[in-house]
Amino acid sequence: MSTSPQPNEQPTGLPAALPAALPAALPALPALPHDSIAELSHDFRLANSRLTRRLRQQRADDELTAGQFSALCSVYSSGPLTLSELSEHERVTPPSMNRTVNALVAAQLVKRENAADDGRKVILTASEAGGALVQETRERRDAWIAQRVMKLSPEQQQVLAEATLIMKELAEN
Amino acid sequence: MSTSPQPNEQPTGLPAALPAALPAALPALPALPHDSIAELSHDFRLANSRLTRRLRQQRADDELTAGQFSALCSVYSSGPLTLSELSEHERVTPPSMNRTVNALVAAQLVKRENAADDGRKVILTASEAGGALVQETRERRDAWIAQRVMKLSPEQQQVLAEATLIMKELAEN
DNA sequence: TATTGTTATACTCTATAACTATA
DNA sequence: TATAGTTATAGAGTATAACAATA
Numbered sequence: 001m002s003t004s005p006q007p008n009e010q011p012t013g014l015p016a017a018l019p020a021a022l023p024a025a026l027p028a029l030p031a032l033p034h035d036s037i038a039e040l041s042h043d044f045r046l047a048n049s050r051l052t053r054r055l056r057q058q059r060a061d062d063e064l065t066a067g068q069f070s071a072l073c074s075v076y077s078s079g080p081l082t083l084s085e086l087s088e089h090e091r092v093t094p095p096s097m098n099r100t101v102n103a104l105v106a107a108q109l110v111k112r113e114n115a116a117d118d119g120r121k122v123i124l125t126a127s128e129a130g131g132a133l134v135q136e137t138r139e140r141r142d143a144w145i146a147q148r149v150m151k152l153s154p155e156q157q158q159v160l161a162e163a164t165l166i167m168k169e170l171a172e173n
Numbered sequence: 174m175s176t177s178p179q180p181n182e183q184p185t186g187l188p189a190a191l192p193a194a195l196p197a198a199l200p201a202l203p204a205l206p207h208d209s210i211a212e213l214s215h216d217f218r219l220a221n222s223r224l225t226r227r228l229r230q231q232r233a234d235d236e237l238t239a240g241q242f243s244a245l246c247s248v249y250s251s252g253p254l255t256l257s258e259l260s261e262h263e264r265v266t267p268p269s270m271n272r273t274v275n276a277l278v279a280a281q282l283v284k285r286e287n288a289a290d291d292g293r294k295v296i297l298t299a300s301e302a303g304g305a306l307v308q309e310t311r312e313r314r315d316a317w318i319a320q321r322v323m324k325l326s327p328e329q330q331q332v333l334a335e336a337t338l339i340m341k342e343l344a345e346n
Numbered sequence: 347t348a349t350t351g352t353t354a355t356a357c358t359c360t361a362t363a364a365c366t367a368t369a
Numbered sequence: 370t371a372t373a374g375t376t377a378t379a380g381a382g383t384a385t386a387a388c389a390a391t392a
Contacts, residue, residue: 040334041319042311045228046246047340049239052225053264054344055218056383065358066222073219083374091226096360098375103358120368120373138215146214148343156339161213163336166329167220170321171227229360238381256351269383271352276381293350293391 048167058144063137067092071100075110076126076134082115083122091171109133221340231317236310240265244273248283249299249307255288256295264344282306 034040056066064072067090074089075081081089087097101124104110109130115121126134139146149157207213229239237245240263247262248254254262260270274297277283282303288294299307312319322330 034334037323037330038312038315038319040330040337041315041322044322044333044337044340045315045318046243047337047344048221048228049225049243050264050344051340052222053383055222057264067359070219070222084372091223091230092359093361094374095362095376099359115373118369118373122374139211142211142214142218145218145343146211148346149214149217150210152339156335157210157213159332159335160217160339161207162329162332164213164217164220166325166333167217167224170318171220171224173321226360240382257349265382266384267351268353268385272382291350291392295351 055145059141063141064133067100068103069134069137069141071097072104072109072126072130073134075104075124076131080123080125083124086124104130228318232314236314237306240273241276242310242314244270245277245282245299245303246307248277248297249304253296253298256297259297277303 034043052066059066063069071086071090074086078089083094083097083101086101087094090097090100092100101110101112105112109127111125111127113123113125115123149160152160207216225239232239236242244259244263247259251262256267256270256274259274260267263270263273265273274283274285278285282300284298284300286296286298288296322333325333
């Protein structure tokens, strides 16, 4: 309630109306519909969470849940991880991640082992079945969104690719 | 499992490597790190859900949850809505939305009334307190992301604005 | 009969607090 | 004492199935 809205003090802050300040480098894109960074941020945030819900709707009954699959992908592609490392990467608390890991270990998709050098740590690794599941399921899970991304223009696809980088960056800080 | 990965048959489908096919309209943006639409879709999906979790982490204890605030914003800015309309907009089932609405009604932020023309329907409207809460809380809730968006380059801000439109479109279909 | 909303129930996701084991 | 992980507990979010009221 008492937090002020940060009147543009940043070097790259824009003066309320964005388009005029742009160096005309993006002619193919339509004008921004947002009057301010606050409005853009608000819109983006709501769009993000609604899209997450939309994607959740799409999941088939026999598939891992979104959280489980995301955690499995991280373990599989980012190598062996401790619980803390995984929970930080997934942006949840260790107890939350532990519950997800329990489900994955019970399904024999992830192996949980004690670290050799530090008895407090556990090392999480994707099992052979876990790695196979990622590879097999990935295309099917992504089919819904991939079909739609495929129908976008090359420019829009470029926008999504760029946005993905920005979103990763935002999620990490 | 049996769903095939759709070998680029779409008119706008790109031939596995994106950059070469682009009409050189976006010189300021770096080359795409994705080899295929499947990979972009996968990355984008995971980034989206991780960012949602990151944003959830940011919520203060005395604020509405993400789902409650999103629903309140929809009722407030998209006028009176029936339960079905709201649940479709928020991309959850009517029973799920009903639970959220119950919380908002209990907090006297939303009014639930019977529709005059159709006794089966309910009309949801933001109360005066609900509208005031949206306006008061919005800046504070968005402060975290707005601060970060403010530090992005104008080009990156443009990307986010464009991506927001695409994400809204994706969530609606 | 079909539609709209609600209740009942269950499972996942998430968090905080408190505990154990190790460093 | 500090750190890594786990267990206990609780609340929010979500869904399906079943039900009630209305059209």
